[in-house]
Amino acid sequence: MTGSTESSCCTEAEGPVPRMWTVDEHLADVLGHIAPLPSIELQLLDAQGCHLDEDVVAAGDLPPFDNSSMDGYAVRTADTAGATSQYPSVLTVVGDIAAGAGELPKIGPGQAARIMTGAPMPPGAEAVAPVEWTDGGTGSGRAADSMGAPVENEEVRVLRPVTEGAHIRRRGSDIAAGDQVLTTGTLLGPTQLGLLAAIGRGTVRVRPRPRVVVLSTGSELVQPGDPVGPGQISDSNSYTLTAAARDAGAIAYRVGGVPDDAAVLRAVLEDQLGRADLIVTSGGVSVGAYDVVKEVFESYGGVDFRRLRMQPGKPQGFGRIGDGVPLLALPGNPVSSYISFELFVRPVIRTMLGAPDIHRPVVQAVCGADLRSPAGRRQFLRGWYSPDGSVQAVGGEGSHLVGALARANCLITVPEDTTSVAAGSTVDVVLLTD
Numbered sequence: 001m002t003g004s005t006e007s008s009c010c011t012e013a014e015g016p017v018p019r020m021w022t023v024d025e026h027l028a029d030v031l032g033h034i035a036p037l038p039s040i041e042l043q044l045l046d047a048q049g050c051h052l053d054e055d056v057v058a059a060g061d062l063p064p065f066d067n068s069s070m071d072g073y074a075v076r077t078a079d080t081a082g083a084t085s086q087y088p089s090v091l092t093v094v095g096d097i098a099a100g101a102g103e104l105p106k107i108g109p110g111q112a113a114r115i116m117t118g119a120p121m122p123p124g125a126e127a128v129a130p131v132e133w134t135d136g137g138t139g140s141g142r143a144a145d146s147m148g149a150p151v152e153n154e155e156v157r158v159l160r161p162v163t164e165g166a167h168i169r170r171r172g173s174d175i176a177a178g179d180q181v182l183t184t185g186t187l188l189g190p191t192q193l194g195l196l197a198a199i200g201r202g203t204v205r206v207r208p209r210p211r212v213v214v215l216s217t218g219s220e221l222v223q224p225g226d227p228v229g230p231g232q233i234s235d236s237n238s239y240t241l242t243a244a245a246r247d248a249g250a251i252a253y254r255v256g257g258v259p260d261d262a263a264v265l266r267a268v269l270e271d272q273l274g275r276a277d278l279i280v281t282s283g284g285v286s287v288g289a290y291d292v293v294k295e296v297f298e299s300y301g302g303v304d305f306r307r308l309r310m311q312p313g314k315p316q317g318f319g320r321i322g323d324g325v326p327l328l329a330l331p332g333n334p335v336s337s338y339i340s341f342e343l344f345v346r347p348v349i350r351t352m353l354g355a356p357d358i359h360r361p362v363v364q365a366v367c368g369a370d371l372r373s374p375a376g377r378r379q380f381l382r383g384w385y386s387p388d389g390s391v392q393a394v395g396g397e398g399s400h401l402v403g404a405l406a407r408a409n410c411l412i413t414v415p416e417d418t419t420s421v422a423a424g425s426t427v428d429v430v431l432l433t434d
């Protein structure tokens, strides 16, 4: 952390003016202190939502053996040449092969074996005639619609020719031994976990999901569902931020409504430190008289408070507490804390996860109406981005407007040196969904 007390200029009348950080400087400072969590070996289902920390190579072929893709009869192709319904090939059934079969009959000329989907091809057979291409051993000479029970010394009539390799899934046709099937950084979802299981991996090396403690501060906060007294409000930030942390890939613990009382806040922090890879707080980072948050965090020694050239989200805190657990202290205004999360906390969580994509995607869009923005601040307006490439502002600039925030799917970015944007201009848009 670079000290926040550094001054950028001074005037004789006003004295030193605290330096203001750009969004990019703050983000670089934060990310400069964050590394991926050490990787661990996990059981497959425990690794869901984690990113790989190994290149996965298949030890064997997949499928591991030639097998049938249909229920039917394993045959020699020459035996079926010229077969028709009127003049079927009559073959002797010398075996019955279920999926998982170990011992296999050898198929000689004029012979066939009943075979089920997924069962290994017997030696001598070159193709599979689906049961619908045969009479199913009924002797009727009419096409069957299912396999009957096995009958000893059965004959089967094959009603059409079968070409070499028909209905056989060849060994290694999906994955060959030695193939690299997944690369470091890959997010493990259902299909990747299925692939790992298919190649016989019981465990996998991944970056664990960071454990994030989300803590909202403020004596005015009541928990949703509880009665709201005069001057009180429902604690929404701890829900927004906990959900956002989960959405980013973390395991998030919500600790709602810690009052503005230094002893209580310190006790809660000490209690939570043991289960946190990251602590995120909201509230108490501005200049209010009852902002004990700064006082408590500063007492740990490693937390800086600074002002950013952005709106919303001007006051921010960042540092380490306890045994070096990173802490981001976000402003209390609900829109400010959420946007701060998206810009600064989400990349921290995704860096810890070892994700290759740590930032929300940014696209260009055509602005649907005129916009205004304060000089010297990068503004993040709530917006609705349409697939046609246009964007509309949603609601106003106020950082208390949670109704509009919930209707937005993007943030319209207006640069620091721009005070107005004309309708039809191109703007950068941060998409809030993948």
Ligand SMILES: Nc1nc2c(c(=O)[nH]1)N[C@H]1C(S)=C(S)[C@@H](COP(=O)(O)OP(=O)(O)OC[C@H]3O[C@@H](n4cnc5c(N)ncnc54)[C@H](O)[C@@H]3O)O[C@H]1N2
Binding pocket: 216, 217, 218, 220, 221, 233, 234, 235, 236, 237, 238, 282, 283, 284, 285, 286, 287, 288, 291, 312, 313, 314, 315, 330, 331, 332, 333, 334, 336, 399
């Ligand atoms: N004189 C100045 N006043 C303020 C400045 C400034 O520079 N000079 N900065 C403003 C800006 S910008 C912001 S953002 C806020 C940040 O204030 P705090 O981080 O100290 O936040 P609080 O005072 O605790 O709360 C602000 C606001 O948000 C509501 N809030 C807080 N926590 C929650 C929660 N968990 N759920 C819902 N709403 C919450 C709180 O009731 C306040 O209304 O400071 C400005 N002031």
Ligand code: MOO
Binding pocket: 310, 311, 312, 313, 314, 315, 331, 333, 336, 399
């Ligand atoms: O800049 Mo504050 O974070 O919006 O209201």
